[in-house]
Structure formats: C-alpha cells, structure tokens
Amino acid sequence: MELTNTSVLNALRHVDDPDIKKDLVTLNMIQDIEIEGNKLSFTVMLTTPACPLKEVIKNDCLKAIEEHIGSDVEVDILMSSHVTTTRDNTPLLPGVKNIIAVASGKGGVGKSTVTANLAVALARQGAKVGIIDADIFGPSMPTMFNCEHEQPGIRKEGEKNLIIPIEQYGIKLISIGFLTPAENAVVWRGPMASSALKQFIGDTEWGELDYLFIDLPPGTSDIHLTLVQTVPVTGVVLVTTPQKVALADAQKGLNMFMQQQINVPILGVVENMAYFTPEELPDNKYHIFGKDGGKKLAQKHDVPFLGEIPLVQGIREGGDIGYPAIMQEGPTSDAFMQVAEATAQRVAIRNAEKAETKKVELKV
C-alpha cells in the first residue's frame, strides 16, 4: 500500500484506545503526520502524560502500519499528551482541567500521604499539578512538602487580593496550615473553615493545572459539602486501609459522594497499608490489617480499584522529613506511580464517558 496521509490514517483506524474503546483517528489522537520517501513520523496525543498504556498503544500503531501499509516503512512515533477536561467556562478555577477530591472514612489511613505522592508522581510524568490541603483537623501538607515555615504571597489584582500558592517539587500548594499554626487548626471548624476553602478555590492564583487535588478532612463534614457546592468536582479518590473498622467508615465516605443529590463520580479506591513489607526484604508481605479489604469494597460498590500501597517505614519517614516516598526509586515509588497512573487513566475515561459534574445545590 502506498504511504500517504490517508493510508496512514486508515491504518491507524484499526488501533483503539484500550480505555476509551474508540479508534485513535476518531478520537483525534493522531497529529503531525510527516512523510518523506519511506519514512513516516507522527504524534500520538494521549489523554494524560501518565498513561499506563503508552507502550501498548505505540506497539499497536507500529503493528497497524506494518500490517496495512508495509514492513518497509521506517516509523517514528512521538508520544505526547493533552490532558482532557469536561470543565467549560467556569468562573472559578478557569485554568484547572480536573479537580480530584481525596477522601477517606477514617482518620489516619494515609489520605494526605497518598495525595502528596500521587501529586508528585503525576508532576514527574509531566502534568501540571496543584494541591489544596483542606484537612482542617490536621493540615499535614506543609510538613509533607517541607515548607512549614513558608508564607504564601499576595498579589493585588484590582480590588482583589490573590493568594500565590507555594511551589515545591513542581507542585503548587496551599494549606490551611499556612494560615494558622498546626496546634490551632482545630479552631478552623465550621464556617471559618468553609470560607477558607472557598478562598483557596476562588482567590488563589492557580493558573493552568491539569490536576488539582483537594485533600479533604476524614469522614464527612461541612468542608465536603462546601467543596461540592462551590465547584464541580471531576471525581473522588477514596483512601482506606484493609481492616474492617476502616472499611465501614470508607463505605460511608463512598455513600456520601454517590448519593443522588451529590453524585460525584468515584475515580476509585486506593488500599493503603495493604501489607507490611520490610524495605530490605521487599518480597516478604505481611497482611497485618487483613487482605484485599479495599479491593472488595471497590467490587461491592462497582467502582474501580486503583491499587495498593504497602506499609513501609520509608513512607512514614518521607512524610516526616517532607520528601515524599515517590521521589526515591524502588518498589514503594513504583506502587505510588501505578496508583497515580490508574488515577489519571480513570480521569481520562470519566471525561470521555460522562458530562461535567453538576455543582450541588442543596436546599436547607
């Protein structure tokens, strides 16, 4: 078959995006086709830089060109990405493509640890990422990002004072912990906490972001309601540990977001502290909190399971010194990277399949 733009597109119509289950040409993912003699180059525009199926898609493209055009074509494929969004013309957070709430039922299950590591993982893959630490009961992001003593700047824009987020490890970050010493955080209950969250959303200079994570307080609270009433949330990541008492609370968290009046898509469940593993013996796994609790919870509610993170001393140490574990190579960072990729993949699928989430209008 002759090598032309049309024959290339026809060949690539045989390659499906394995998640969205439509072909790459229909999805407008093939760009910049260039042909010179028997040399062909083109770009595949993925829906996230953290696409776990990058290699599968690339190989499928190579196979399709060989099968439908010929084996003598020299093919050079550039894998690039453009993160998708369903958000459109919203006055709040106009440059933010996806808002991901991270929730848990119980406290202390590692919600902030997972948020910090997922955010850094996606930034390392090339995404633009921010975090709002809305955990008023225990704002831990300043510690986890080693910026406890930093103060966000303020920029005047007309009548408005805009907060400038702190930047650390490529992440834009704002926390209730920057506004009040951690030991006073408990006074930020109720309306004050809600108005602080609104300020973080409405009066902060976020610029362009692919993913903005919101680290919520544990359980279900006014802050959760404020969030879903203020902006359309793309989806929720629910973090749980595998034991029965944590799962019972996690279920309440899921129910809150899934109930009809709120109806925020669940991107999936992360099982943290899934098993203990000594760093020097990574093949030894001890299921001290039980096995597969998070996976079973996801199955029961028919929501995706995003993966498991082991209980490892280095994760706690990384949190305490403000150097997220994902930044050190090894099985722990691989586990976080897999969960980050699964989350980004779920965002892309959600954006392909569902319309923008509706902001919640609750009548009281």
Ligand SMILES: Nc1ncnc2c1ncn2[C@@H]1O[C@H](COP(=O)(O)OP(=O)(O)OP(=O)(O)O)[C@@H](O)[C@H]1O
């Ligand atoms: N997989 C893990 N392995 C080892 N330690 C962990 C792991 N996940 C979290 N931790 C540690 O457990 C503690 C609690 O974690 P974290 O603050 O992330 O929980 P949380 O659910 O956000 O808590 P909160 O209820 O305050 O919101 C921290 O010291 C953290 O470093």
